[in-house]
Amino acid sequence: MTPRSFAELGLPPSVLNAAREAGFIEPTPIQVAAIPPGLAGRDVLALAETGSGKTAAFALPLLAMALEAPAAAGPRGLVLAPTRELAVQTAETLRGLAAALPRRLKIGLAFGGVSINPQLMALRGGCDLMVATPGRLLDLIDHNGLTLAHVRTLVLDEADRLLAAGFEAEWRRIEGLLPATRQTGLFSATFPAALQGLAEGLLRDPLRIALASAPPDIRQRCIQVDAAQRTPLLRHLLATEGWQRVIVFVATRYAAEHVSDKLWAHGIQAAALHGELSQGGRAEVLAALQSGRVRVLVATDVAARGLHIPALDAVVNHELPRSAADYTHRIGRTGRMGHAGTAVSFVCADSPTNAESHFRLIEKRQGQRVPREQVRGFEPRAVASEMQATGGIEGRRPSKKDKLRAAGLHPPNGSTA
Numbered sequence: 126m127t128p129r130s131f132a133e134l135g136l137p138p139s140v141l142n143a144a145r146e147a148g149f150i151e152p153t154p155i156q157v158a159a160i161p162p163g164l165a166g167r168d169v170l171a172l173a174e175t176g177s178g179k180t181a182a183f184a185l186p187l188l189a190m191a192l193e194a195p196a197a198a199g200p201r202g203l204v205l206a207p208t209r210e211l212a213v214q215t216a217e218t219l220r221g222l223a224a225a226l227p228r229r230l231k232i233g234l235a236f237g238g239v240s241i242n243p244q245l246m247a248l249r250g251g252c253d254l255m256v257a258t259p260g261r262l263l264d265l266i267d268h269n270g271l272t273l274a275h276v277r278t279l280v281l282d283e284a285d286r287l288l289a290a291g292f293e294a295e296w297r298r299i300e301g302l303l304p305a306t307r308q309t310g311l312f313s314a315t316f317p318a319a320l321q322g323l324a325e326g327l328l329r330d331p332l333r334i335a336l337a338s339a340p341p342d343i344r345q346r347c348i349q350v351d352a353a354q355r356t357p358l359l360r361h362l363l364a365t366e367g368w369q370r371v372i373v374f375v376a377t378r379y380a381a382e383h384v385s386d387k388l389w390a391h392g393i394q395a396a397a398l399h400g401e402l403s404q405g406g407r408a409e410v411l412a413a414l415q416s417g418r419v420r421v422l423v424a425t426d427v428a429a430r431g432l433h434i435p436a437l438d439a440v441v442n443h444e445l446p447r448s449a450a451d452y453t454h455r456i457g458r459t460g461r462m463g464h465a466g467t468a469v470s471f472v473c474a475d476s477p478t479n480a481e482s483h484f485r486l487i488e489k490r491q492g493q494r495v496p497r498e499q500v501r502g503f504e505p506r507a508v509a510s511e512m513q514a515t516g517g518i519e520g521r522r523p524s525k526k527d528k529l530r531a532a533g534l535h536p537p538n539g540s541t542a
């Protein structure tokens with residue numbers, strides 16, 4: 126029988142109480158699957174979406190372990206996260222749960238982009254559990270602020286990203302500083318084949334958890350529109366779809382600010398969220414969205430990972446993400462914990478980065494086809510030859526004028542189709 130209560134998962138009474146205090150009544154499927162092996166010290170490889178309750182799935186066993194472990198000169202548990210947002214959220218979850226425990230546990234937090242000194246100060250006297258982004262963790266170690274020699278349990282959250290090319294050198298260094306004998310948990314929404322060998326090498330006889338269920342309730346839509354009409358179409362959707370909280374994804378900081386300004390100019394409360402915002406600035410923007418002071422966040426991908434925004438109605442891909450994995454992460458911001466969500470992607474025949482062919486690759490990787498739509502009043506004028514090739518628009522071959530437009534050139538005489 127599948128356990129239906131936290132009490133059946135083997136958590137010690139104080140941690141069980143902490144889960145109850147956090148308002149967790151029934152464990153989510155990932156918690157049912159990952160908590161018992163986590164408590165038993167077993168390695169875990171878990172395919173788990175953000176929103177599935179995965180943070181608590183590793184946080185509760187980590188807290189149980191830290192409560193048992195004798196004090197040491199360094200943390201007994203380490204959680205690595207690829208972004209500061211995710212690190213902050215994870216530390217907050219751990220701290221929230223730890224507040225209800227009988228013994229005070231210190232949860233360290235470190236991420237880059239801010240001065241290292243306060244983080245060094247905060248680590249004086251050690252900590253029980255540490256949450257960090259890889260680069261700043263290494264900086265702290267280089268400043269003698271921290272040792273990894275006592276880590277018993279390591280968790281890689283969004284492991285696909287932590288093990289990907291950009292982080293590999295940092296990860297290799299961290300790995301070399303960790304005890305060889307340890308428990309390791311890898312949690313990720315996606316596991317690209319290219320990383321499987323690397324992941325396997327980190328784990329001893331792991332329990333593999335892939336939940337077929339835990340379906341997020343996301344309705345996917347794909348709307349064909351001309352690139353220049355995307356923001357007007359976005360305004361139209363905001364006016365007609367009844368969405369209260371929305372994240373719009375764009376590719377650059379400039380676009381985030383530009384689109385957000387345009388929405389403001391039309392009386393829609395919007396804010397930009399991107400990597401160049403200060404930590405305080407980001408926190409403010411997120412709080413404004415949570416409280417309803419802001420209705421639309423226009424964000425770059427830095428915001429896509431790890432953010433938990435309760436009751437987010439829709440995600441709009443104003444610009445398509447580069448990879449199918451990013452698409453999964455983006456749309457996973459909505460449709461969480463029983464709140465139905467919508468994910469809308471704009472495809473534009475006249476924008477190479479939003480091309481139909483790119484979206485088709487995303488569909489292929491997802492194994493799911495999303496019907497194409499056009500919205501009345503926003504029908505695309507640009508017709509890409511690739512659409513013709515797949516019958517994207519029936520009964521119409523691209524004219525010379527269409528081809529010129531698709532190539533970004535204006536047709537002669539300023540004539541409009």
Ligand code: AMP
Nearest residue numbers: 149150151152153175176177178179180
């Ligand atoms: P995560 O997948 O870790 O981002 O968690 C998503 C959200 O679910 C967080 O806001 C958690 O507080 C919440 N949550 C996690 N586990 C449970 C549970 N067992 N019952 C209710 N809410 C939960």
